[in-house]
Amino acid sequence: MLRKQPVYRWIHHVMKELNNDIGCFHFRNCHVIVVNSPKIAGEILTEHDTVFASRPETMATQLISGGYLTTALNVGGEQWKKMRRILVSEIVSQSKMRGLLDMRKQEADNLVRFLYNHCSNNVNGEVVNVRTAALHYPANTIRRMMFSLRYFGKGSEDGGPGFEEEEHISSLFAMLLHIYAFCVSDYFPWLQTLDLDGHRKMVCEAMKVVKKYHDPIVNDRFQQWREGRNKEEPHDLLDVLVSLKDSDGNPILSEDEIRAQVLEIFLATVDNPFNTAEWALSEMLNQPKLIEKAVEELDRVVGKDRLLQESDIPHLRYVVACTREALRLHPVAPFNLPHVSTADCVVANYLIPKGSSVLLSRLGLGRNPAVWDDPLQFDPERHLSERHVDLAERELRFISFSRGRRGCVAADLGSNITVMLLGRLLQGFTWNIPKGVEKIDLTESNNSLLKITPLFAQAKPRLNPSVYMSLL
Template sequence: MDVTYPSSLALALFSITLVLALFVRSLRSKKTKGQLPPGPKGWPIIGNLFQMVMNRPTHEWFHRVMADMQTEIACFRFARVHVVVVTSSEIAREVLREKDEALANRAEAYSIDLISHGYHGISFSAYGEGWKLSKKVMVTKLMSPTTLNNTLVSRTMEADNIVTYIFNLCQSGSMKKPINVRDATLTYSHAVMMRMMFGQRHFDEPAEDGGLGPKEKEHMDAIYRALDCLFGFSVADYLPFLRGWNIEGEEEEVRGAVDIINKCNDPMIRERMHLWREKGGKEKEEDWLDIVITLKDDQGMPLLTFEEIRAFCKDVNVATIDNTMNNVEWTIAEMLNHPDILKKALDELDTIVGKDRLVQESDLCKLNYIKACSRETFRLHPPNAFLPPHGAREDTTLAGYFIPKGSQILVSRPGLGRNRKMWSEPDAYKPERHLDDYSRDSMGVSMLEPDMRFVIFSTGRRGCPGTKIGATMIIMLLARLLQGFDWSLPPGASQVELVANNSNLFMAKPLLASAKPRLAPGLYPKIQV
């Protein structure tokens, strides 16, 4: 979502702060108990809010300020909230390991409140018993080895569907028409998420061509618009009395997005709750929605309310989409600009899997070069500028600096991945650098990054509970697309323009590439809906 911020907003902010100053003049600001991290000089009362508004996108401004100050930790003050940005792997490990309990809260914001239905679920709720229960459900129920094994058939079905969907596109009309790679990755990601969460691919009628139907596309678009709002750095996030005024247009945007997601999800949730809680249910639980609805407390009563189940569904919606799409699209784009890397990936697939069967999840552990390519893409092209903010539950320290209670800590993805102290040639795409970290005689290249030299999945107390399924979806999709098709630049193109979006770090334009089937026609199965 690209938002234009008019100069009148800055004037309105200035006027509001004058009024605010009359109310807070008599209030004493807490004296800090130590030295804060370095940061830009701000105004009285509002701190750096005016600079934030005048320097969009905010993540680029953060990084420019830190580069000018030559610091890997910086403190920006927005009204009474200290926002601390970290670009060092050493300090990131301190945030996510040594101090992860002290920094285990989340930020409060209008968009987060709406998306999480009042800070429910695992992603956005405050640290406490409710969050611990949500994480336990996610880890021991939804992400358990038994549950993931039970959903293998559904994931394989969608891996089959995506290669057939592209195969059909290649056969229809002119084969010179380029494939929208982003559309293909979103089709797979959404379909896998739907099958695991709801047990079906479509909300209503299936799309005839094997792609997303109109309602699925609307659902997907709403998820992305909601995700953009989560990293919007709205003025109202730091001046709570402004929430609901829609002064930057973002609140209307997130309300519309959440309404669409609810319109799609809620009927399925209500129908399934009615089936399990009033009609006796099924013979067994078949998907994640069945699992969360049938959970019981110590008294045998339903464990989760309707609002909590809605929040769980949205956690799954937003967590299973952006990483897969972003990583696979950028990886193929980089390979098209580096034919030698593409050839090495194809050689690995042909050697390990061959061309007489489709790659399966059981093959992924052996595809070390393809995993190295994915890791390099995570390092160079993360989906967003920051991990979800960590909130300080108490006064603490980072890198020797004082961090007041209530501060928000932002770990920078590009700050880690392109840190010149950590990486040689940080702007170059070199998958081989990840092969050097692992022995071919051990478990091979891992999709974890415990040292936080860059971010694949968040770690620590508030880390991603779906690391295994997330990594599997990414490598499976990438391997299937590479094995199934010869990819090349569209006619007339000399290279892919590697430019990131402003609001997030997705490719600014969807990747268009020519594709030609490289397997026997009989290996592309029929679409299974």
């Protein structure tokens, strides 16, 4: 494991050699089952969903979830049920999301403002760093909804991130890179103190940074609610978490549970939307006809006198198909979150022993040539035969929000953030490959599935100038 880095690439290489849609990797006394076929994935997450509803215990998830106090990283059981119930009914419910629409709109406006500030001084537009804008947008949105803040620090005049936001997000990504990342000591616990692969050190350092930003805000909010200074309705998601009471008027969540769950919500929000939008725009720049079609749809549905809103999304079949295609071809992570079996179970005629970790391969499913024609081609049209085009993939032909008991609780919010990001980029600006560059480089990074280099592209405002003026 220490030599075969990154491990996910080695696993996919072995799967290819096996030429099978299910494989078993035996790491010490743990069976890791990798699945590339929608049919087998469906068997696991529908027929045997209850058996596979647990998650592994690992060094990173233990630390990040505060000892399994949260939802996604929780191994399962009563604590998971309690937290999942709260998220579904109190945090990402339709009514809560409606109530926080204006906060999301403010951040979507800030995205356009930030890019406009960088490309409007030249009649031909300017080359901008799309990654910076895309990376910070989901984080800005959840920071606003969670803490009612645009910035942790002073931020930046142009609407871009300040030092604090840069530091915060790079720590979140450091954690994401180490969650379920084949850490040697997860399989050989007695090696934990040696930290041979350095995972523990990196996770601890990232936690320290994130705590530096979250803790003062969360602590202050506890204090406000304890002293009764917050007499009004909860204003943001942190208020909701702090003010939840049982029928006897006692807090439902402890301070540790809230701290851990806040962090997990940030982690759950920041990576997929940014990665999807950056890849989609990169692929589309190399096939300008796709940009033309998307822009034609945006002009027809939204026009040039106002900005795209969440309520427009159901009418944007083509833009949604482009987003969906990027989720299929360029998942942010090689595998779905692992599911652990709590009993022996037969799947596709193979015995999967109790305690196995099942990894549905996001790469293997989304790029499976038995499922997708020309799987490596970015082709949004392939989704247009569906009656209703959205980002959910119930048949598990690729993984977007997955399904079943451990499926994503926030498919609507995740979809809105992702489509708004790509949609506003496409609607607000004319995009071109920078002069002197032949094609956008579509190489993946060496140790992750992100694009190896940030996307730089020429942006030029394309809407009625009054639209941008209203944002300044």
